[in-house]
Amino acid sequence: MSEGGPQELRQGFDTDGGSAYHCAPMLTSQLPSRVEPYKLAARHERLEGLVALDGLKRLAEEAGVQTGDCQVTLDFTIDAQGRHEIRGFLEAQLRLGCRRCLVPMAQAVTSEFLLGMVTDEALAGELPASHEPVLVKNEQLDLLTVVEDELILSLPQVVYHDEADCFVPAHQLVSKADDDGSAEAPAAADNPFAVLSALKGKK
Numbered sequence: 001m002s003e004g005g006p007q008e009l010r011q012g013f014d015t016d017g018g019s020a021y022h023c024a025p026m027l028t029s030q031l032p033s034r035v036e037p038y039k040l041a042a043r044h045e046r047l048e049g050l051v052a053l054d055g056l057k058r059l060a061e062e063a064g065v066q067t068g069d070c071q072v073t074l075d076f077t078i079d080a081q082g083r084h085e086i087r088g089f090l091e092a093q094l095r096l097g098c099r100r101c102l103v104p105m106a107q108a109v110t111s112e113f114l115l116g117m118v119t120d121e122a123l124a125g126e127l128p129a130s131h132e133p134v135l136v137k138n139e140q141l142d143l144l145t146v147v148e149d150e151l152i153l154s155l156p157q158v159v160y161h162d163e164a165d166c167f168v169p170a171h172q173l174v175s176k177a178d179d180d181g182s183a184e185a186p187a188a189a190d191n192p193f194a195v196l197s198a199l200k201g202k203k
Ligand SMILES: [Zn+2]
Pocket: 098, 099, 100, 101, 102, 103, 160, 161, 165, 166, 167, 168
């Protein structure tokens, strides 16, 4: 399914310093949205392809509307214990708002993940902690949902421009951060324990 492109086309881009996981060829085909994962695992198949980011609505809610593609590699396999699993890797260039100035900045997001297939949510508890459960209904799995879930889990908590690139000038940061080099001075109210101890202190 994924074979067929001429070698010189697939290797035509200079991509040194890529992921340590594998040397990703330049992907050009879309990842299929619906697959039968138990069959793929039985055949130890690898699926590689792109997922268009602008179609991922939950991601847009979390991180703003995105463009471009996510590159995905999924290895379907059965491990020594007979578990049907998916070993995955994804990579995407997102645009996320800088925490200081709110202007979107490019942010590379990558994730390696290990999924254990279950046919019933009750069986998820039997998976070891190393495996995230993925529910397979009627032999079918929606890969776009899987990829979107992983992307959302992989989002950084906060991103900042480098000081020189930020639209909030550095001298403003210094005055705010009380000169300790950290722009993040969490307000006491953000910390439930601080609130708690403040309350205790009043008695
Ligand atoms: Zn900024």
